[in-house]
Amino acid sequence: MAHVTGTHRPSHAKMKFMEKPLASGPPELFARVDDYVASNAAAAASEGFVFTTLDRAVNWARKNSIWPMSFGLACCAIEMMSMSASRFDIARFGAEVFRGSPRQSDLMIIAGRVSNKMAPVIRHLYQQMPEPKWAISMGACATSTGVFNNYALVPVNQVIPIDVFVPGCPPRPEQLIYSILLLQKKIDESSGTVKQVLNLA
Numbered sequence: 001m002a003h004v005t006g007t008h009r010p011s012h013a014k015m016k017f018m019e020k021p022l023a024s025g026p027p028e029l030f031a032r033v034d035d036y037v038a039s040n041a042a043a044a045a046s047e048g049f050v051f052t053t054l055d056r057a058v059n060w061a062r063k064n065s066i067w068p069m070s071f072g073l074a075c076c077a078i079e080m081m082s083m084s085a086s087r088f089d090i091a092r093f094g095a096e097v098f099r100g101s102p103r104q105s106d107l108m109i110i111a112g113r114v115s116n117k118m119a120p121v122i123r124h125l126y127q128q129m130p131e132p133k134w135a136i137s138m139g140a141c142a143t144s145t146g147v148f149n150n151y152a153l154v155p156v157n158q159v160i161p162i163d164v165f166v167p168g169c170p171p172r173p174e175q176l177i178y179s180i181l182l183l184q185k186k187i188d189e190s191s192g193t194v195k196q197v198l199n200l201a
């Protein structure tokens with residue numbers, strides 16, 4: 001039989017933590033941050049060296065700041081939108097800044113079927129994106145015309161070069177996030193980045 005043991009008491013360690021309340025306002029919080037910086041300055045100074053190559057540094061910056069274009073073609077676009085919302089939150093991977101203009105984007109996600117009428121528009125938008133740029137084909141329709149395999153549609157790799165293909169109808173937001181992780185890996189592993197930037201490649 002269970003016994004009621006009276007009021008729950010916090011442990012000793014927990015009580016010690018509670019003796020020091022969280023910052024009650026910005027001045028106190030800032031004072032704590034300043035104290036921390038001052039007391040850890042010596043440690044930071046002794047560990048302040050990072051060795052890398054210029055290529056790796058540029059690749060690291062690029063892979064963590066992918067800006068997709070706000071562009072959807074069909075039902076797959078709903079999953080793409082949900083990827084950027086709070087439940088899946090692509091911001092965790094630095095790719096949440098969906099841009100309204102191809103000139104500010106470096107990733108085109110083909111989310112939906114590509115019709116013969118739309119193909120020239122997609123190509124035109126892709127050409128307006130600055131280098132370096134990448135493209136993801138999302139869903140069966142974009143990749144192979146899917147269940148709408150007829151004269152009106154065209155696989156997207158016949159229109160623009162594709163870096164990652166995502167299977168499914170529709171793919172879940174997690175799949176699209178995984179494709180962005182694969183793209184990040186591809187960007188991270190690319191070589192000759194600086195030479196390309198300087199037009200020496």
Ligand code: SF4
Binds near residue numbers: 111113142168171
């Ligand atoms: S793959 Fe499925 S969900 Fe995506 S556009 Fe085609 S029919 Fe719609």
